[in-house]
Amino acid sequence: MLAHHVMGEVNGVKGAWGYVEGGLGRLSELLAERARGLGVDVLLNVGVRRILVKDGSVTGVELTDGRVVEARVVLSSADVKTTMLNLLDPDILSGDVRRRISNIRSIGVSAKVIGVLKELPKYSVKDADPMIGHRASALIMPSVDYVERAYRDALSGSFSREPWISINIPTVYDQSIAAPGYHVFSMFIQYAPRTLKWGPEDKARLREVVYETVEQYMPGFRDRVIFDHVLTPLDYEVDYGTVGGNIFHVDMTLDQIFTNRPMPGMSRYSTPIKGLYLCGSDAHPGGGVTGAPGRNAALTVLEDLGLVKRSRVLNLLDLLTMAIKLLRT
Ligand SMILES: Cc1cc2nc3c(=O)[nH]c(=O)nc-3n(C[C@H](O)[C@H](O)[C@H](O)COP(=O)(O)OP(=O)(O)OC[C@H]3O[C@@H](n4cnc5c(N)ncnc54)[C@H](O)[C@@H]3O)c2cc1C
Known part of the structure; x- marks a missing residue:
């Protein structure tokens, strides 16, 4: 990640x-x-209860309010397990395909603390502008060893005792999202594995660890917080319905990217069901607010419908270019 x-x-x-x-x-x-x-x-405030299929082809969706929307193409940005295992009737896919999909790894590892500050805290940086950290996303990640220790804590089933944290205070650029004089903050925290139970005491401990870490770089941060909220992978799973609470839907590991995303044989946005496509983070090139999986999926649909010319050579070139870029970074 x-x-x-x-x-x-x-x-x-x-x-x-x-x-x-x-x-x-x-x-x-x-x-x-x-x-x-x-x-x-x-349509807002309504979900999809079932994806409807007849003779191996999609025919539409049934909504949670009972309405049926007929369609010969359905694109789903819900995660692959929700789409293929929960929204399709269980007898539609073979047992082997269902098993392979359920084996895709999707274990969320990040948490978030968001909140409101009554005034802007300052970074304690020697001989430098104290605003420097606010000009961009600031990252508390002092060394590779630090990240390694944080990761090892998660491997042993806990969250990191010293997590790496990405801090953003967007009101420094955009006062429209807070009351005058106030600031909002958003902290991305890793590692906080979904495998933890995430009871109230876990959340309280995580909050403590996060503030203790941040105080080392921005003394007085906590005193300025007038409201905060801790979000864990369990919350992502319960609130947004993402199986595994992974913000990228399925793990962004080497064995689950490029042509293996979300799994071999399903990496070109289409699925074993004719007319059903994946267009979210579990499709190439993965998570984040990029729009890229959606664009690629839309192009694939247009190609499959014969509305644009198929461009397989270009796709292969794109993949090679990305692989070269990845090797250079
Ligand atoms: C707290 C947090 C902070 C993040 N910060 C950043 C960031 O700063 N920058 C960045 O690039 N990325 C960030 N990410 C990651 C990014 O938000 C995701 O990778 C991205 O939103 C994934 O987009 P998506 O469309 O694939 O899926 P999602 O955004 O997960 O959308 C899937 C949607 O499907 C809906 N859904 C599920 N089941 C059904 C159903 N049955 N019927 C109808 N709808 C359904 C869900 O409610 C959800 O709205 C963050 C994620 C989180 C959780």
């Missing part, structure tokens, strides 16, 4: 991350507005 975090670019700056003005939810709103403008019906 670490390498994946620094790949890509924003406006030609390698490894940089972008910020969406108004917060990330604004991106979804803008996409929905654009889609509606193109005549798309966007």
Whole structure:
């Protein structure tokens, strides 16, 4: 997951991350507005109960309110296990395919602490501008050994006693997302494995560890917090329905990327069901707010419907280019 975090670019700056003005939810709103403008019906506050299949081909979806939407193509950005194991009737896929899908590894390892600050804390940096850490995403990750220790804690079934933390205070750039004078913060924490039970006492301990770590770099941070909320992989699973609580749906490990994502034989967005496609993080090139799996899946659908020319050679070239980039970083 670490390498994946620094790949890509924003406006030609390698490894940089972008910020969406108004917060990330604004991106979804803008996409929905654009889609509606193109005549798309966007249904909110309703889920998909079942994906409907007849004679090996998709025929539509049944919604949680009982309505049926007929379709010859269904793209799912729910994770692969939800899509293939929970939303399809169990007798549709062979036992072997179901077993292979259930064996895909998806164990969430990250947590989040978000909250509100009554004033902006400052980094304690010697002989440097104390605002320096606020100009971008700041990362508490002092050494490779530090990351290794954090990882080993997770291997032994706990969360990291000294986690690596990515801190963002987006109100430094965008005051529109908080009341005047206040700041919001968002801390990405690793490692916090889904395998933990995540009872209230685990959450309370994680909160302590996070603040103790942050205080070493931004003294007085905690005193400025007027509200906070801890999100664990269990919360991601329960609140967003992602099996395993993995923010990237399935693990971004070498054996589950490129042509093995989410598993060999299902890496070109299509599935064993004709007309059913995966378009989320568990499809190549994986997680993060990139839009890339969705775009690739949409192109595959257009190709399969004969609406655009198939471009397999280009896809292979794309894969090779990405592999070379990965080896160089
Ligand atoms: C706390 C947190 C912070 C993150 N920070 C960043 C970041 O700073 N930058 C970044 O690039 N990435 C970040 N990520 C990762 C990023 O959000 C994900 O990789 C990305 O959202 C995945 O997009 P997706 O469309 O594949 O799936 P998701 O965003 O997981 O969307 C899948 C959707 O399917 C819905 N769904 C599931 N089942 C059903 C059903 N039966 N019917 C209808 N809908 C259903 C879910 O509710 C969900 O809305 C973060 C993730 C989390 C959880």
